[in-house]
Amino acid sequence: MITPLVRHILYPLHERLQGRHTFAYLRELERTQWLEGDRLREHQWDKLRELIAHAARSVPFYRRVFDEVGLNPQYFTLEDFRRIPVMEKETFKENEPEILAEAYPGKLVRLRTGSSTGSPLWFYSSTHTQAFQNAAKLRCRRWWGIEPGDMMFEFWASPIELSKQALVHNAKDRHLMNHYLLSAHNMTEAVMAEYIALMNRKKPRVIVGYPSALHLLAQYLEAGGTRLRFTPKGVVATAEMLLPAQREAIQRAFGAPVINEYGARDGGLLAYECPEGSMHVVAENVFLEVDPDTSPDGDPARGDVLVxxxxxxxxxxxRYRVGDQVTLSDKSCSCGRGLPRLERIEGRRTDWLVDSAGRKIHGLVVAHTIAKVQGIRQFQIVQKTPTELHIRIVKNNLYKDSDDAWIIQSLAKYFTGPVHIRLLPVDRIEASQSGKHRFIINEAAC
Structure with missing residues (x-):
């Protein structure tokens, strides 16, 4: 479909017919991103007060919680707000009917998380929430010159988006919205060759997907299986941790900047990378805190993120614990936006390993080390016990015999005391039920 037609007519019309005021929110977000820090924080606090007042009025669960902690929903400080207990996934599962707002006037959509942890959460969203999140994504992608209606190829493997019902919508999106949704569930060389041939015909402006799927495509391209005959404006990595080695390979293969997008199906769009390399919190959409009791090193800016x-x-x-750990930053960005920053995104709490002395080792440190080996196509780290580590490896033709010893010696340095490291060559590593690829599985912590 002709991009200007999609951008100016079909996309806005589609959103209006769905009851979503996406482009009105986009205009507002284009303005608020340039507010100075104090003014943006005031704007964010006004929105937080509005949400708390609504929850006290219309949501039985929160009305009870606020009464229990003595929170005045009409006037409260940040210290008062933090008296609200942290909400866990189990909290929502046990209280689902009471968390749904009474007589909510908008259209509701029942959704669930992708269950990458094996425990999906069912929850409700609304056309309003979806429209604001869509607008936030459009705003952030504009930082990179990616406009609404630009042709997009999205590599996804979640059964939620790839159900039979969703496939009908996907066909509509291809023909009317310039949006191609492609399965990342079975990335064989034959499938990747078909995908790249399709991309070469359509020449999408933006490519979106799991870092693991994008990395497989990049490796296939670099191995000389075929080549791209176009250059996208950007490649958006989302839904998984993006490793430095993955970023480098994807950028080389696609010849375009790799853009890190950070969000959660339940928590919403949380942060987005700008061209200056900063991860900006989408402060108009979320208020982020860190649970200080979960900091691994006592740094109050580091720990479980509360959304x-x-x-x-x-x-x-x-105050919902999504399960990830981050480090907040108080530094400004040279891009000039007043949006706050994340210093680091450190992955899920379960992405930590533990040694025989009880010392915690961040799994991404180990993953970064393995990712340096050019002869590895995919890998997965499984900790069986504090002294036993299994590394599942899918090799390519660059893997050398000496790589075995290098991996074992390099990983052993991170552990205090003895550790038995087994390298397990496999043909493929299955994605989780959500379609995501988990680098770390810590069975010792279960």
Whole structure:
């Protein structure tokens, strides 16, 4: 479909017919990103007060919680707000009917998380929440010159988006919205060759997908299986941790910047990378905190991220632990936007390993080391016990016999005391039920 037609007519019309005011929110977000820090924080606090007042009025669960902690929803400080207990996934599972807003006037959509941890959460969203999140994504992608209606290829493997019902919508999106949704579930060389041939015909402006799927495509391209005959504006890596080695390979193969997108199906769009390399919190959409009791090194800016989705009026997520660890930053960015920053995104709490002395080792440190080996196509680290580590490896033709010893010696340095490291060559590594690829599985912590 002709891009200007999609951008100016079909896409806005589609959103209006769905009851979503996406482009009105986009205009507002284009303005608020340039507010100075104090003014943006005031704007964010106004939205937080509005959400808390609504939750007290219309949501039985929060009305009870606020009464229990003595929170005045009409006037409260940050210290008062932090008296609200941290909401766990189990909290929402046990109280689902009482968390849904009473007589909510908008259209509701029942969703679930991708269950990469094996424990999916069912929850409600609304057209309002979805429209604001869509607008936030459009705003952030514009930082890279990616406009609404630009042709997009999205590599996804979640059964939620690849159900039979969703495939009908996907066909519509291809023909009317310039949006191609392609399965990343079975990335064989034959399938990748078909995908690249399709991309060469359509020449998408933006490519979106799991870092693991994009990395497989990059490796296939670099191995000389075929080549790209176009250059996209950007490649968006989302839904998984993006490793430095993956970023480098994807950028080389596609000849385009790799853009890190950080969000959660339940928590919403949390942060986005700008061209200056900063991960900016989408502060108009979420209020982020860190649980200081979970800091691995005592740094109060580092620990489990707690998300309050400022647009979740139908089913409010307030001080919700999404399961990831981050480090907040108080530094400004040279891009000039007033949006706060994340210093680091450190992955899920379960992405930590533990040695025989009880010392915690961040799994991504180990993953970064393995990713340096050019002869590895895919890998997965499984900790059986504090002294036993299994590394599943899919090799390519660059793998050398000496790589075995290098991997074992390099990983052993991170552990205090003895550790038995087994390298297990496999033909492929299955994605989780959500379609995501988990680098770390810590069975010793289960």
């Amino acid at each position: 309050t989705n400022l647009e979740s009026f139908a089913y409010p997520f307030i």
